[in-house]
Amino acid sequence: AVCEPILAKEKNLKKRLHGVLRSCIETNMSYHRFSTQLFKHAADPESPLSPFGDEQTGVRELAVGLYRRVVEESSTRVTGKLQKELPALLWTYQMGIVLYWIHDRSPGCAKTYKLIDHSVDLVVKLIKLSRLTPMRPLVTRTLKLMAELKPL
Numbered sequence: 779a780v781c782e783p784i785l786a787k788e789k790n791l792k793k794r795l796h797g798v799l800r801s802c803i804e805t806n807m808s809y810h811r812f813s814t815q816l817f818k819h820a821a822d823p824e825s826p827l828s829p830f831g832d833e834q835t836g837v838r839e840l841a842v843g844l845y846r847r848v849v850e851e852s853s854t855r856v857t858g859k860l861q862k863e864l865p866a867l868l869w870t871y872q873m874g875i876v877l878y879w880i881h882d883r884s885p886g887c888a889k890t891y892k893l894i895d896h897s898v899d900l901v902v903k904l905i906k907l908s909r910l911t912p913m914r915p916l917v918t919r920t921l922k923l924m925a926e927l928k929p930l
Contacts, residue, residue: 780805785847791854792902798848799872799894803879803887810887813880829873842869859921860908867924871901 784797806813819827826833845865849856856864875897879890908917 789853791852794848794852796898817880842866
């Protein structure tokens with residue numbers, strides 16, 4: 779719900795992704811201290827709290843659906859296999875940001891926001907570069923690797 783204003787207003791992929799990631803952190807900021815305790819359980823692949831486990835399929839699908847909207851409703855054209863897999867890859871990227879945030883002890887988690895600010899630009903540039911003919915083998919190979927590693 780907190781992402782709706784961003785998604786309704788912005789069509790620029792970079793601004794959409796940036797806004798959603800920042801909203802994720804801002805929404806959870808009051809739980810920052812608790813997140814360490816939660817992570818102890820969520821990091822266990824056997825735990826029902828693991829974001830990668832069967833018990834969290836619904837939550838994970840909602841998050842991937844959010845990233846599907848981020849991409850599909852943006853002005854950036856993504857096609858082929860990347861279009862199908864990108865939302866899940868962006869959710870995985872978000873999980874990396876969240877893990878960094880859990881360990882971030884900088885005032886106001888400023889380092890996490892800096893990570894978002896700079897990495898979103900890189901991610902969007904890579905997405906745009908993926909359309910170029912010389913990049914297609916790399917994209918194909920990356921997606922194949924992701925499919926092979928995907929037990930989820």
